Amino acid sequence: MEIKLTVDIPEFSQQGESYVTRRFAPALQEVADYLGASARQRLMVETTRRFSDPVAWTINAFAYRRAGTPDSPGSYVYVLERQARYLGLEVTGGPRVGGDYATNAGGPLVPASGARGDLDPQGNLPRDFVRDAVAAGARWAKLKPGQPEALVLPGRGPLQVLAVVARKVDYQPRFPFQDIVRDAVLEKAPAAVAKYLA
Incomplete structure (x- = not known):
């Protein structure tokens, strides 16, 4: 008994391309959307874990959008x-x-000991702090020649320093954005592939 198989290569190729265009590429985009949403969620969770009492504006700082082309979701x-x-x-x-x-033109405004009671829950000076302090009698003064100014509140006792202008404040990286996104994608990819490409 002889069995012969013949394949119409052009027809097979056309049907394969049609399948990829109609079903596979959209499913891959669903995987990418799922992973983008997962990464965004992980960034929001990590924000609450890595920053002290962040406000909603900081927690909701992340987004994702579709990128690429129909051939490369x-x-x-x-x-x-x-x-x-x-x-x-x-x-x-x-x-x-x-x-x-x-910052202002001289540099970042850093709270000093005289402002401790006025800091918001995140440790920052409130938005209208300088305006309110000046209205209460505070003034800008140079405490040392050649140094930036400080916001001081004169009184009967020792001079109360509310905030100082620092020439610069050095930050150390503490929010590894790319690592957080990578870890979220690697963790969620198997479930995304199983869900959308099964």
Whole structure:
């Protein structure tokens, strides 16, 4: 008994391409979407774990969107623009100097001992702190020649220093964004593939 198989290569190739275009590529995009969402969720969890009492604005700093092409599906995970200015040095480390986000021309404003009671739960000066302090009689003064100014509240006792302008504040990286995303993708990829490509 003889068995012969014949394959219509052009037809087989056309059907294979059609399958990839109609079913496989969209399923791969679903996998990429799932992994992007998983990475975003992991970043939010890690934000609450790595920062002391972060506000919702910081926790919700992450997003993802579809990236790539129909032939090469993907997902792009990123930090929202406004939060990226704030979180950038937490990811990369480096100096924050005058003119950077959340600084004045002389440099970052650092709370001093006289402002301890006024700090918000995250350890920052409240948004209107300087305006309110000046309204209460505080003034800017140079405490030492050649050094940046300080916001001081004169009184009957010793001079109360509320905040000082630092020429720079050095940050050490403490939020490994890329590692967090990679770990989330590696952990969730098997389940995503099983769910969307089974």
